[in-house]
Amino acid sequence: MDAKNPTLSLPPKPREFGFHVGGRWIATGKRETMERLSPGHDVPVTRITLCTRKDLDEAVAVARKTFDSRVWSGISGAERATVLLRAAAGIRARAEELAYWETLETGKPISQSRAEVEGAAGIYEYGAGAARCLHGDSFNNLGDKLFGIVTREPIGVVGLITPWNFPFFILAERIPFMLAAGCTIVAKPSEMTSATTLIMAEILTEAGLPDGVFNVVTGTGPEIGQAMTEHVGIDQISFTGSTAVGRHALLASATNFKKAGLEMGGKSPQVVFADANLDDAADGVVFGICHNAGQCCVSGSRLIVEKSVADEFEKLLVEKFARVRIGDPLDPSTQLGAIVSTAHNEKILGYIRKGGEEGARLACGGESVASKAGRFIHPTLLADVTNDMAVAREEIFGPVLTMITFTTRDEAIAIANDSVYGLAASVWTSNLDKALGTIRRIQAGRTWINTTIAGGPEMPIGGFKQSGIGRDTGMYGVEEYMEVKSIHIALGGRDHWVS
Numbered sequence: 355m356d357a358k359n360p361t362l363s364l365p366p367k368p369r370e371f372g373f374h375v376g377g378r379w380i381a382t383g384k385r386e387t388m389e390r391l392s393p394g395h396d397v398p399v400t401r402i403t404l405c406t407r408k409d410l411d412e413a414v415a416v417a418r419k420t421f422d423s424r425v426w427s428g429i430s431g432a433e434r435a436t437v438l439l440r441a442a443a444g445i446r447a448r449a450e451e452l453a454y455w456e457t458l459e460t461g462k463p464i465s466q467s468r469a470e471v472e473g474a475a476g477i478y479e480y481g482a483g484a485a486r487c488l489h490g491d492s493f494n495n496l497g498d499k500l501f502g503i504v505t506r507e508p509i510g511v512v513g514l515i516t517p518w519n520f521p522f523f524i525l526a527e528r529i530p531f532m533l534a535a536g537c538t539i540v541a542k543p544s545e546m547t548s549a550t551t552l553i554m555a556e557i558l559t560e561a562g563l564p565d566g567v568f569n570v571v572t573g574t575g576p577e578i579g580q581a582m583t584e585h586v587g588i589d590q591i592s593f594t595g596s597t598a599v600g601r602h603a604l605l606a607s608a609t610n611f612k613k614a615g616l617e618m619g620g621k622s623p624q625v626v627f628a629d630a631n632l633d634d635a636a637d638g639v640v641f642g643i644c645h646n647a648g649q650c651c652v653s654g655s656r657l658i659v660e661k662s663v664a665d666e667f668e669k670l671l672v673e674k675f676a677r678v679r680i681g682d683p684l685d686p687s688t689q690l691g692a693i694v695s696t697a698h699n700e701k702i703l704g705y706i707r708k709g710g711e712e713g714a715r716l717a718c719g720g721e722s723v724a725s726k727a728g729r730f731i732h733p734t735l736l737a738d739v740t741n742d743m744a745v746a747r748e749e750i751f752g753p754v755l756t757m758i759t760f761t762t763r764d765e766a767i768a769i770a771n772d773s774v775y776g777l778a779a780s781v782w783t784s785n786l787d788k789a790l791g792t793i794r795r796i797q798a799g800r801t802w803i804n805t806t807i808a809g810g811p812e813m814p815i816g817g818f819k820q821s822g823i824g825r826d827t828g829m830y831g832v833e834e835y836m837e838v839k840s841i842h843i844a845l846g847g848r849d850h851w852v853s
Contacts, residue, residue: 377565393461420566461692481530508536620777702752776818
C-alpha cells in the first residue's frame with residue numbers, strides 16, 4: 355500500500371516517522387520509538403520518534419534563528435497569504451491520506467476525519483485572508499508636535515502543544531493564525547496521534563514556507579511538553595488539553611513569564627426548554643455527545659431539560675441512541691468510533707458505575723460494545739442526575755450524557771453556571787428572546803442556539819473560568835500571537851529641556 359494513497363484497509367506494517375526541523379526530516383537514529391495501536395483495530399499503525407530535550411533545544415534554536423532572520427516575520431501579509439493558500443491546496447491534494455491516518459490513530463470515523471480535513475483546508479484559506487488584513491492604528495490627536503502609531507508585531511517563537519482527540523483540526527485552528535501573525539513554531543503533537551502533524555510539516559514545506567518556520571518534535575508530555583513550557587527560548591505556549599495538565603503548563607510558563615494560551619476541559623450544558631422542537635433538540639443532543647465518541651472538549655455532556663417534557667425527551671433520546679451506528683472506524687457508514695485507549699475506556703466505564711452508586715438511573719447504554727478488536731462504548735444516558743454528582747461535575751470525555759431537570763429559567767441558568775468549567779453551552783427553544791436572554795447569562799465562551807458544535811474560522815474559540823485563557827481563530831486568534839507596540843514621533847523642533 356502506498357502511504358500517500360491508502361486504501362480503506364489496515365496497513366501491512368506500521369508507518370515510521372522521524373521528526374521535522376528546519377524544513378527537513380530527521381531520522382530516528384538511536385533514539386527510542388513508540389508504536390501506536392489503532393484504537394478501533396488493536397494493530398500497530400504508526401511508529402514515532404521519542405525526541406530528547408536536546409532535540410527540543412535544537413528545534414527552538416532553529417525557530418529562533420529563523421524568526422530573527424525575518425525571512426517570515428519581515429515579509430508582507432500578501433506573501434504569507436500566498437503560502438497559506440498553497441498549504442490549503444496541499445491539504446486537499448492529500449486529503450484521503452490525512453483522513454486515513456487520522457482515523458487509524460484516533461479511532462474516529464473516516465467520514466468525520468474527511469470532514470475535518472476539508473474544514474482544516476478552509477481554515478488555512480481564512481488565515482490567508484487574515485494575514486492580508488492585519489493593520490496598526492494612528493493617533494493624530496496628540497498635539498501638533500507629536501504623532502502616534504500603534505503596530506502589531508509577531509510575538510516570536512510559539513510552542514504549540516496539541517491533544518490526541520482532534521490532532522489535525524486543532525492544529526489548523528492554531529497554525530494559520532500563528533503564521534499569519536508572522537511567528538515561528540515548534541509543535542509537539544500527542545504521542546498517540548502524531549502522524550497528521552508530521553505530514554502537515556511536509557505540506558507546509560512543499561507550499562513554500564521557509565525552512566525553520568514550522569518545526570515538529572515528537573515525544574511524551576512529561577518529557578517534551580514539560581520542557582517546552584519551561585523553555586526560555588519560547589515566547590508563548592499554546593496548549594490544548596485537560597484542565598489538570600493545563601494548570602501545570604500555566605505554572606511552568608509563569609517561571610519565565612511566558613505568555614500562555616490555554617484551551618482546556620469542559621462540562622458543557624445543553625439547556626432544552628419545553629417549547630423547543632424536541633425532535634430537533636434530541637437529534638442535536640445525541641450528536642453533541644456522540645461526536646468523536648464524546649472525546650471532545652465541547653461535548654454537550656450535561657443535559658438540563660425542562661421537567662414538564664423530561665419523560666418525553668428521554669424516550670426520544672433512547673430511541674435515537676439505539677440507531678447510532680457503531681463500528682469499524684474505516685467504514686464510511688460508522689457514526690460512533692472507538693475509545694482512544696484501554697485506560698480511557700476503563701475510566702469512562704468507571705464513571706458510569708459511579709453514577710449508579712450516586713443514585714443516577716441508567717436509561718440506556720452503560721457498557722462496552724462486544725467487538726473482536728478495539729474499544730467501543732454504547733451511548734449512555736444517566737437520568738435522575740443532580741448537579742452535585744461527580745458524573746455531572748467532572749469531565750468524563752466519553753459518550754455519557756447526564757440528564758438534570760429544571761422548572762424555571764433561572765434554575766436552568768443556575769445549574770448551567772454551577773461548574774468550574776465554562777467552555778461551551780447550547781440552548782434549545784423556539785423563543786428567540788428566551789434563547790438570547792438565557793445564553794447571555796450562561797458563563798461559557800462558545801455557545802449555540804438550536805444547534806451544537808457548529809461554526810467557522812471567523813468566530814473565536816476559548817473558555818471562561820477553568821476552561822481556558824485566551825482566544826483562537828478569527829482575527830482574535832491572530833492578535834493572540836502578536837505584541838502591541840506604541841511608536842511616538844516628534845514633529846518640528848524640540849523645546850530643549852537643558853537651557
